[in-house]
Amino acid sequence: MQSMATKTVRADDAAATSIVDFQNDLQPIFTRLGCNSGPCHGKARGQGGFQLSLLGFDPQQDYDAITKEGRGRRIFPAAPTHSLLLAKPAGTVPHGGGRRLGVNGPEYQTMLNWVRQGMPRKAPHAPTLKSITVAPSAIVSAPQQTQALIVTAQFSDGTERDVTRLTAFQSNEAPIAAVDETGLVTAGQITGGAAIMARFMGQIAVCNVLIPRTETIAAEVYAQLPRNNFIDELVWRNLQRLNITPSPVCDDHTFLRRATTDICGRIPDPAEVTAFLADLASDKRARLVDRLLLEPSFADHWANKWVDLLRPNPYHVGIKATFNYDRWIRASFHARKPWDQFVRELITARGSTFHNGAVTMFRDRREPEELTTLVSQLFVGVRLECTKCHHHPFEVWGQDDFYSFAAYFSRINRKGTGISAPISGSEEFVFAGTQGSVSHPVTGEVMKPRPLFGKAPASIEGEDQRDALAAWITSPQNHLFAQVMANRVWADLMTRGFVEPVDDMRATNPPTNGPLLTALGEHFRDSGFSLTELVRVIANSQAYQLSSLPNDSNVSDTRNYSRHYRHRLRAEVLLDAVTQVTGMEPEFAAMPPDSSAKQLWTHRSDSLFLDTFGRPDPNQNPPCERTTDSTVVQSLHLMNSDKLYHDIGHDSGKARILANSEKTAPEVSSELYRLVFGREPTPAETALVTEQLAAEGAIRRQVIEDLTWAMVNSAEFVFQD
Numbered sequence: 001m002q003s004m005a006t007k008t009v010r011a012d013d014a015a016a017t018s019i020v021d022f023q024n025d026l027q028p029i030f031t032r033l034g035c036n037s038g039p040c041h042g043k044a045r046g047q048g049g050f051q052l053s054l055l056g057f058d059p060q061q062d063y064d065a066i067t068k069e070g071r072g073r074r075i076f077p078a079a080p081t082h083s084l085l086l087a088k089p090a091g092t093v094p095h096g097g098g099r100r101l102g103v104n105g106p107e108y109q110t111m112l113n114w115v116r117q118g119m120p121r122k123a124p125h126a127p128t129l130k131s132i133t134v135a136p137s138a139i140v141s142a143p144q145q146t147q148a149l150i151v152t153a154q155f156s157d158g159t160e161r162d163v164t165r166l167t168a169f170q171s172n173e174a175p176i177a178a179v180d181e182t183g184l185v186t187a188g189q190i191t192g193g194a195a196i197m198a199r200f201m202g203q204i205a206v207c208n209v210l211i212p213r214t215e216t217i218a219a220e221v222y223a224q225l226p227r228n229n230f231i232d233e234l235v236w237r238n239l240q241r242l243n244i245t246p247s248p249v250c251d252d253h254t255f256l257r258r259a260t261t262d263i264c265g266r267i268p269d270p271a272e273v274t275a276f277l278a279d280l281a282s283d284k285r286a287r288l289v290d291r292l293l294l295e296p297s298f299a300d301h302w303a304n305k306w307v308d309l310l311r312p313n314p315y316h317v318g319i320k321a322t323f324n325y326d327r328w329i330r331a332s333f334h335a336r337k338p339w340d341q342f343v344r345e346l347i348t349a350r351g352s353t354f355h356n357g358a359v360t361m362f363r364d365r366r367e368p369e370e371l372t373t374l375v376s377q378l379f380v381g382v383r384l385e386c387t388k389c390h391h392h393p394f395e396v397w398g399q400d401d402f403y404s405f406a407a408y409f410s411r412i413n414r415k416g417t418g419i420s421a422p423i424s425g426s427e428e429f430v431f432a433g434t435q436g437s438v439s440h441p442v443t444g445e446v447m448k449p450r451p452l453f454g455k456a457p458a459s460i461e462g463e464d465q466r467d468a469l470a471a472w473i474t475s476p477q478n479h480l481f482a483q484v485m486a487n488r489v490w491a492d493l494m495t496r497g498f499v500e501p502v503d504d505m506r507a508t509n510p511p512t513n514g515p516l517l518t519a520l521g522e523h524f525r526d527s528g529f530s531l532t533e534l535v536r537v538i539a540n541s542q543a544y545q546l547s548s549l550p551n552d553s554n555v556s557d558t559r560n561y562s563r564h565y566r567h568r569l570r571a572e573v574l575l576d577a578v579t580q581v582t583g584m585e586p587e588f589a590a591m592p593p594d595s596s597a598k599q600l601w602t603h604r605s606d607s608l609f610l611d612t613f614g615r616p617d618p619n620q621n622p623p624c625e626r627t628t629d630s631t632v633v634q635s636l637h638l639m640n641s642d643k644l645y646h647d648i649g650h651d652s653g654k655a656r657i658l659a660n661s662e663k664t665a666p667e668v669s670s671e672l673y674r675l676v677f678g679r680e681p682t683p684a685e686t687a688l689v690t691e692q693l694a695a696e697g698a699i700r701r702q703v704i705e706d707l708t709w710a711m712v713n714s715a716e717f718v719f720q721d
Contacts, residue, residue, distance in 0.1 A: 020114040021123035022063055024155075027056040028166040028201055029107045033089060033100045036062070040097055044389075048096060050074070055168075057202055057391035057398065058442070067119050080115035106165075127155035132163065134198045134205040141177070141187040141211050149183035149207055151198045167200045170394075172509055177209040187211045191242050192559055197508040202391055202398075206507050213243035213553060221245060230523070231541035234516040235561050244554045247563035250547040252277055253679035254721050255285055259539055260678075261569060261720050262493050263292040265301030265598050267577045270674035277680065289539045293532050297596075299333040302531065304572055304598040305492065306333075308616055309378055309623035310346075312364035314602050318424040321353040321360045326601040328357030339485055339529035340474035343379050347470040350431050353416075359430040366419070368409035368438050372402060378623060379473050381484030381505035382452060388441075394508040397452065403438050404450035408459075408469040411436040432464035454478065476525050480505055483521035486534060487511070490520065493538050495565035496558070501625065512559045548721050566719050567628045571613035572597035574718065578609075581676050581712060583654035584647040612637045630718075638713045648705050648712075655708050659701035665690040668704065676711040 020026065027036075036042035036052040045051065049070065053061045066074055066085060076083040084093070090108060091099030101107050114120070135150045151167040152160050169179040173194035179185045185196055187209065196207040222240045227233050239246060250258070256276050260268045268276070276288065292298060307329055314322035332342050349358035365371045369388060376384045386392055387402040413436075416428030437446045449465050450456075456472035459465045473481055484503055491497030498511035511517045520534075527533040538544055546564050554562035569577065575597040579586055585594055588605045597610060603618040612634055616624035638644065648655055658671055669689035673681040681689070692703045711717055 019120060019123035019126075020110055020117055021126040022114070022119075022121055023059045024123075024126055024129065024201075025110055026114055027059055027062060028163065029101075029111065030062070031056045031168060031199075031201070032166045033107070035089070035097070035100070054390040055199070055202070055393055063121055075115060075119060077115060077118065080112055083115055086111055086115070125157075127157040127159060129201050129203060130154050130156055132167075132198065132200050132203040132205045134196075134207045137205075137207055139177075139185065139207060139209045141185075141209060142214060143187055143189045143211060145187050147185045149179075149185060149196065149198065151183065151200060151205065153200060153203070163200050167198050170197045170199075170508075171195070172197070176211060185209060190556055191244065192557070193510075193512060195508060195510045197394060199393075204394070204396065204508060206510065208510065210241065212241060215243060215553070217243050217245055217553070226542050228540055228542045229537055230519055231516065231538065231543055234513060234519060235541075235543040238513045238516070238560055239554075239562050242557075242560060244557055244560065244562045245551060246543070247547045247549055247551055247554060249542065249545050250564065250721070252284075253677075254547070255545055256288065257678040258564070258720055259285075259288055259292060261573055261577075263289065263301070263535060263539060264295050264297040265304065265570070265573045265576065266297055266596075267573075267580060268678045269580065270671060273674040273678050273680075285545065286540055289536055293536060296334065297598075298532075299336075300330065300596065300598050301573075303330040303333040304600075307601075308626065310361065311602075311622060312360065313619055313621070314604060315422040315619075316419065316424060317360055317364045318353070318426070319602075320425065321357075321363055321428075323601050324353060324355075324357035325360035326357070330599075333531075336530070336532055339524075339531060340481075341529075343481075344470040344474050347375060347379075347473065348464060348466045350464075352427055352429050354427045359428075362412055362414070362430045363419070363428050366414075368406035368412075369402075371409045372406040374623065375469075375473075376405060376452070377503050379484065380452065380478070380480050381487070381499075381503050382480070383504050395506045399440060399442065400447075401450075401452055403440050403447045405452060407438040407447045407449040408465045410438045410449075411465055432466070434462060474529075479518070479521060482525040482529070483517055485529075485531075486520040486524045487517060489531070489534050490517075490538060493535065493544060494561055495567045495628075503623075513561075564721070566721055568613075568630050568634075568719055570626070570628075571610045571615045572600070574613055575607070575609050577717070578644065578647070578712060581654065581708065582644075582647040582650070583657070584650050584652065609637065609641070609643070634718075635713075638718070644709075644712070648708050655705045656701060659704045665693045668693065672704070672707060672711065676708065677716055 030036045030052060034040055036054060036056050038054065041047045041050050041052040042054040051065060056062060074084045080086065086108065087093045088095040089097070089100035090103050131154045133152050133154070135152070139147050141147060149164065150162065151164045153163045154160055164183050167183060169181065169183050171177055171179045171194050173192065175188050176190050176192045177185055177187050177194035177196065179196050183198070188211070191211055191213050194209045196209060198205045198207065217240070219240070222236050225232070225236050225246065253273065256268050256273065260266060276284065307326055310329060311326060312322060346358050346361060349356060349362065351359055353360055353363050365374055373385045376382045382397065384397060384402050384405065387397045387399055391398040411433045413431050413433035414428055417426040418428065439446050449459055449468065451469070451472045454472065454477065457468045459468045472478060475481070484505055487497045487499050488502045491502045498513055498517040499505055499509055523537060524534045543561050548564040548566050550563055557563065558565065575586065586597065588595055588600060588607070590605065591600060603615055614626050616626065647653060650656070654675065658668060663671060666686050669681045669686040672689070673679055673685065689707065692698060692707065693700060
């Protein structure tokens with residue numbers, strides 16, 4: 001069944017307009033037909049010698065390319081229908097892009113009229129586009145139901161035009177809700193939400209689509225769900241809209257291992273397992289979270305996440321500079337430095353790379369444009385990389401925004417020998433100068449520092465422009481600063497962020513639970529930007545403590561947190577877990593004895609294990625986002641690693657110590673399962689261990705080593721439940 005949106009529109013159709021306007025009438029046709037898209041004439045060097053601006057964001061460039069370049073060969077005023085601009089997309093002459101429009105269609109007639117009128121650049125009194133709207137702006141749909149969208153453009157003279165036919169549509173979750181080129185939305189079979197983007201001449205509007213389960217759930221079911229804090233209320237409210245019920249809370253041993261690996265990056269030791277499972281107090285989970293947050297390993301674990309995003313290649317900036325940068329990052333996390341202070345100190349860092357590790361960022365990123373992409377992505381959640389060359393295809397940002405932001409970094413001066421890779425061992429000083437500028441690459445205009453939105457403190461002549469930028473970024477009024485960090489931490493603890501990728505916050509990539517992201521950002525801000533408090537409130541929520549086992553209603557849910565989503569342990573966490581199980585400390589180059597994997601100051605420390613399980617390539621520029629994907633290589637490494645074989649069977653290892661003990665078979669079983677899995681064995685598992693130890697010809701030590709090997713290779717060990 002198809003639904004059609006209806007709306008009364010004051011339309012000035014191009015066909016009825018006496019003079020065709022290039023910008024308002026012709027450029028949307030090129031975008032709609034895909035002529036100025038990335039794979040066609042919109043790519044960096046164009047196609048077939050003909051280049052248009054990507055998605056039509058530079059009208060003057062496109063007008064000149066059509067009417068002047070190639071000695072005007074694309075236009076034939078004497079016989080307009082023979083113009084290449086018309087003949088190629090109409091298919092009357094060979095065209096690599098194929099036939100794109102029919103000669104009887106309105107788009108062809110508009111282009112033909114424009115050529116006949118003498119290719120005017122601008123029609124007299126032509127209005128400018130102000131905005132577009134999409135109707136309906138929100139849809140609640142049943143599976144397989146369709147809904148047609150209407151896009152209306154609002155112009156500066158107060159007129160409106162139905163531009164649906166010339167609008168480009170795209171869904172951010174096509175399996176949930178797909179959209180075709182005409183704006184017809186078709187709901188899929190998967191429960192969830194999707195955003196349909198409508199783009200017309202650089203303006204964007206979004207229609208949010210919600211597809212709940214057809215089977216309704218009584219409101220009393222949700223009213224009776226426990227609520228530990230505001231997170232649960234907003235998660236349950238979202239699930240109620242989707243007619244999904246959450247899984248039950250996980251058992252104690254699962255929570256213990258989940259919280260310990262998530263918060264501190266380690267697995268619980270057998271003594272912790274015994275004590276926690278024996279504790280009958282109702283608040284033991286909250287007390288566990290409080291204890292974990294006080295551990296030094298909490299700081300090391302979370303600092304290890306951020307060195308992926310900040311730390312450069314030591315062969316580029318120098319070993320000492322990289323080491324100092326790592327020390328600064330880790331010291332900040334150990335000091336529980338408020339996040340706004342951390343970011344402010346980093347963005348405004350001055351001094352020597354040998355004394356202030358934070359300035360290494362400016363030793364690594366030496367151009368304002370390089371700093372712009374890093375800072376905007378990590379701390380504002382806006383990816384500006386593409387706006388260096390053209391307008392953002394899915395957002396409002398353009399080159400003006402990019403280079404105005406880059407101007408904040410235009411007066412960074414450096415003193416020293418600079419970069420001399422692969423050594424770059426010299427000291428360098430970073431300080432604020434009084435000279436320097438950033439110019440627009442197209443217009444040549446010298447850009448003044450300007451934030452992406454809102455107002456920043458005015459830059460005072462003679463003072464560091466970065467101070468004003470840091471004040472704007474970390475301002476409590478900058479909602480994106482708090483939200484992008486809240487989203488990142490939520491993704492670390494809940495496997496998936498409200499927004500994915502976690503630092504790509506835009507209207508066309510909306511959060512799966514917008515109210516909760518807003519509330520979590522406000523909580524983070526109100527706590528004084530405390531990472532500790534942010535982790536605490538999430539870990540104490542009922543939503544965090546749900547089982548990963550699905551029920552009939554949430555088996556297909558992977559976005560709305562109706563259950564816990566299992567994921568592979570981070571490389572360093574897994575290696576430290578193997579170390580804890582075997583009892584054999586790893587040896588890392590350029591690290592003190594007994595160092596853990598998450599304390600490594602460079603990814604160049606040799607470790608086949610860490611490389612196999614996804615630590616970043618040391619030659620890759622930050623930020624380096626990891627994936628939690630599992631591979632065949634990882635499985636083969638665990639099964640065949642010489643190092644793991646050596647450690648499990650070592651005379652000083654835990655397997656040998658356990659074998660030489662006086663423990664009975666059930667006690668051995670209990671010790672092994674608490675050590676490797678963080679739980680007590682089931683009766684069947686105890687019986688299996690007892691049977692293996694009592695088998696004819698069994699060698700006690702060999703059996704324990706084999707059991708350890710098999711358990712380390714299991715999904716229960718490698719994955720966090």
